[in-house]
Amino acid sequence: MxxxxxxxxxxxxxxTRLAIDRWRLLEGLAEGEGADAAPLALIAETAHGPRIVSVNAAGFAAGAKGGMMLADARTLCPALTVAPADPxxxxxxxxxxxxxxxxxxxxxxxxxxxxxxxxxxxxxxxxxxxxxxxxxxxAALARRQLxxxxxxxxxxxxxxxxxxxxxxxxxxxxxxxxxxxxxxxxxxxxxxxxxxxxxxxxxxxxxxxxxxxxxxxxxxxxxxxxxxxxxxxxxxxxxxxxxxxxxxxxxxxTEAPMVQRRLMEPIRHRSLLDRVLADLTADMARALEGQALGARRLELGLWKVDNEVVVRRLEIAAPSRDPVHLAGLFGRKLEDVDAGFGIEMVRLRAAWTEPLALAQRDLESSAENHGTSLAACVDRLTVRLGSDAVRRPIARASHVPERAQRWQAPLDPEKTAQAEFEFHARPLKLLERPEPIAVIYETPDGLPKRFRWRNAAHDVLRAEGPERIAPEWWRERSTARLRDYYRIEDEQGRRYWIYRSGVWGDGRGGTPEWFLQGLWG
Incomplete structure (x- = not known):
């Protein structure tokens, strides 16, 4: 730093016009040449419709500006053409x-x-x-047409x-x-x-x-x-x-390791593509091993005869350079690839790498070869279900139930040391958000006798508590109220975890409110 x-x-x-200048370079146009001479805007989709991100000189002269809604800009400049922005x-x-x-x-x-x-x-x-x-x-930036x-x-x-x-x-x-x-x-x-x-x-x-x-x-x-x-x-x-x-x-x-194959004849069949992919992953493994690195993110590019480029990206749970494992994961991402007239070049690039020291092969290495290691299992689940569907809970230093854990990638190390808390018993199921309930009690600070939740009334047969949890003053506003938690059982044997938010006369609001936060069993 x-x-x-x-x-x-x-x-x-x-x-001053980075997005427009980059678009013009990708189109191979000089400033004021061809399509760049006409009013042009780069747009991004928003909840309220397309919004302009950047405009070229002709569009700006016609009244279009960055941040303007596309509909408003077209009232000023009906001839405005658009292209998608690429942040x-x-x-x-x-x-x-x-x-x-x-x-x-x-x-x-x-x-x-x-x-x-x-x-x-x-x-x-x-x-x-x-x-x-x-x-x-x-002068140098002008040569780059910026x-x-x-x-x-x-x-x-x-x-x-x-x-x-x-x-x-x-x-x-x-x-x-x-x-x-x-x-x-x-x-x-x-x-x-x-x-x-x-x-x-x-x-x-x-x-x-x-x-x-x-x-x-x-x-x-x-x-x-x-x-x-x-x-x-x-x-x-x-x-x-x-x-x-x-x-x-x-x-x-940083220089990302990259390997490629230029094919003598375009290939159209999946079996041939799998063979090329196996060769590329073996080459990549040797390149990574020479630098004591493991890949976390890989990009596979397929150049087709008709000049179309198909890109598939893969992110894995832990650094790896196992060619069989990497080729197997990429195989699932190639099922929807249309070779068209054929693929003439294949390139594999390790966009994200991490240190991975050389190690003698052991039981874990053998398990990876058979696809039974934890990292291999996580990678397969991620490819099938998506990265957002594979997470693990990590404890956090908080007594407030909804803050007592967070979610992170399965194999990522814990970034902060978590404090050890001696919690009272917690229910097996916590609601994503506490739900308000109506409670009848004998005295303002007494045990609940009856409550209504989701349009159904429940008589309280047994109750235990309270367990008082104070607000976290360093995270919440001064008006946050303390909570009194109760473990209760209704007449049908169903057990609930409810709490009262606030107490009478605490000066932080009106009547205390009741919520249901968890279910037992």
Missing amino acids: LTASSSRRILAIWC AGDLLFLEDLAVWAQRWGPWSALDPPDGVIVDVTGATHLFGGEAGLLADAH MVRLAIAPTAGAAWALAHHGPQDAILHPADDPAYRLGHLPVAALRLDDDTITLLKRLGLKRLEDLRGVHRDALVRRFRNRRSAAANPLIRMDQLLGLVPEPLLPVMA
Whole structure:
């Protein structure tokens, strides 16, 4: 983890139209050429209908803007054409760009969704100074057909502010006063969320220099409950001025192991494809073994004669390089593949790997070969049922029943140490959410005598309790009420776990409420 301090020189690269530029590159078009000359918008489906993510220059000139509903944009620009947005592809493109940008500095970091931060400290003299570095960056990015705005400043926050809201190729020198030089910029230059920006404007704080005119204690009182940096202008202002460090996570270039087969003749039959897949998994196993790695995620690409590419992805529960196991899992994902006129190239890539040391073969290895190990069983269930259907419960340090466990991947290690609690008896079945019930009792704090649940009345024959559980003050609001749990049995021998939320006169609400949370037996 690295931090940006006032002694650093940070280059901010803002790709002003990243999604559109990437779409244009995929289509093989130059700017303003062919389909790019017509109004175009990239859209994403939302609960209220298609929403515009990005528009090209022609669409923007016609009135369409990012964030606008597609129906509203088409009233302004009936000729607007659309294409689906690809946020995951844009992020992958940005990651590759961040690695490529390390030609200007020793490390770089992502500034999602459309920016890159590069530490150029001590490297500017290689380009004839900071102005020369900016000129070189502009030329290199122009060759990649990307529209960008650049800035250099002592901190990532100041560089971001100048790139987004300052003049083109702005440079904030170490001797400059950032509070004075950046005072004319809007409060949006602090990288705040929309709600916080709206609140500041309602308070009459529209520029950074306006914040300097307000006593800091007043802003602390207003925003003391906002822990996120994007919602707290004080944190962002201190980061911009270099008064507090801002953590930046460098992007590290990694080379994913990959093997492929170019076939002399296109194949159309499944048996031949299975043979090629077996060869590829054996090659991948040797490549992974040479690096002491095991695969967690694999991507299989099939290049067809008609230029169509079919991709199948596989994620396994534990690192593995067993070729028989991997080929068997992929076999189930190829059942719906249509070879068409034939497949002429097959490529296997390990997109996610983890260390897997060499080990002497033992009983567990033998079990894996026969498909009976736990990891192999989990992988087969995941392929059949889906990753969300295979989970295991993990205990959590909480006395509140619905918080006493969480779900995680079957073989993932527990990320935090769990405390040991001596719980009272808990029912075998807990409802996903406690259900309200109506209870009759002799005294306000006495045992329940009768209750109604799901339109049926139950007379309480036996009752035991209460077991009192106090609210978790560090997680809940101060108005949260304590709970008194009772184990009860009705006249037909059915046993329930109910609780009363709150007590009379606790000052945290009105009449206590009753809920049923679990069933015994």
